[in-house]
Amino acid sequence: AQKITQTQPGMFVQEKEAVTLDCTYDTSDPSYGLFWYKQPSSGEMIFLIYQGSYDQQNATEGRYSLNFQKARKSANLVISASQLGDSAMYFCAMRGMIQGAQKLVFGQGTRLTINP
Amino acid sequence: DAGVIQSPRHEVTEMGQEVTLRCKPISGHDYLFWYRQTMMRGLELLIYFNNNVPIDDSGMPEDRFSAKMPNASFSTLKIQPSEPRDSAVYFCASSQHLKETQYFGPGTRLLVL
Numbered sequence: 001a002q003k004i005t006q007t008q009p010g011m012f013v014q015e016k017e018a019v020t021l022d023c024t025y026d027t028s029d030p031s032y033g034l035f036w037y038k039q040p041s042s043g044e045m046i047f048l049i050y051q052g053s054y055d056q057q058n059a060t061e062g063r064y065s066l067n068f069q070k071a072r073k074s075a076n077l078v079i080s081a082s083q084l085g086d087s088a089m090y091f092c093a094m095r096g097m098i099q100g101a102q103k104l105v106f107g108q109g110t111r112l113t114i115n116p
Numbered sequence: 117d118a119g120v121i122q123s124p125r126h127e128v129t130e131m132g133q134e135v136t137l138r139c140k141p142i143s144g145h146d147y148l149f150w151y152r153q154t155m156m157r158g159l160e161l162l163i164y165f166n167n168n169v170p171i172d173d174s175g176m177p178e179d180r181f182s183a184k185m186p187n188a189s190f191s192t193l194k195i196q197p198s199e200p201r202d203s204a205v206y207f208c209a210s211s212q213h214l215k216e217t218q219y220f221g222p223g224t225r226l227l228v229l
Contacts, residue, residue, distance in 0.1 A: 045220035097215055104218060106159040
């Protein structure tokens with residue numbers, strides 16, 4: 001079975017600071033993908049970044065980067081130079097690529113609040 | 117490019133009524149997913165289709181829920197009869213392949229009184 005754990009229910013950060021959102025995962029699948037989604041107060045789910053388990057480098061997308069530590073089974077999202085518009089719920093998700101039902105499994109989310 | 121389109125965005129209905137949620141996936145995407153989001157259970161996959169064929173419906177909570185995909189550009193999720201515990205946000209998502217990124221629609225916020 002696959003499991004995603006996000007241990008931070010909420011985080012408060014000053015504008016322009018960097019922020020790290022934690023995500024740990026558990027899977028027996030040798031190949032898997034890790035995703036981060038943002039859900040602002042308007043409710044939509046916005047895809048941010050993807051990391052494959054065999055990717056050699058950590059994924060980056062603009063101000064978003066994924067700190068992937070395979071041995072520790074962690075896939076933390078780093079947001080640099082935070083902005084007020086970054087305030088939202090953030091979900092980590094994973095999907096096995098070989099075994100199991102290959103369903104996308106989500107964590108419980110972290111609510112990020114950026115203070116001016 | 118148009119993203120995933122869902123309608124209605126909000127639905128308020130009374131217990132026992134039939135509810136139909138609609139989804140138009142991104143053109144060219146072969147996979148369509150229906151999710152439900154609640155405070156208690158988070159995001160749960162209900163069912164997904166590949167090329168209009170249901171592949172895994174193990175997440176559908178009970179027989180009151182049904183989903184169809186009559187063509188590549190349209191899917192429905194139906195609840196009949198609806199119950200207050202069905203109140204949730206229902207998302208539709210699509211992807212080009214099963215292992216590719218899923219793109220979500222704006223969701224339908226359902227309230228069953």
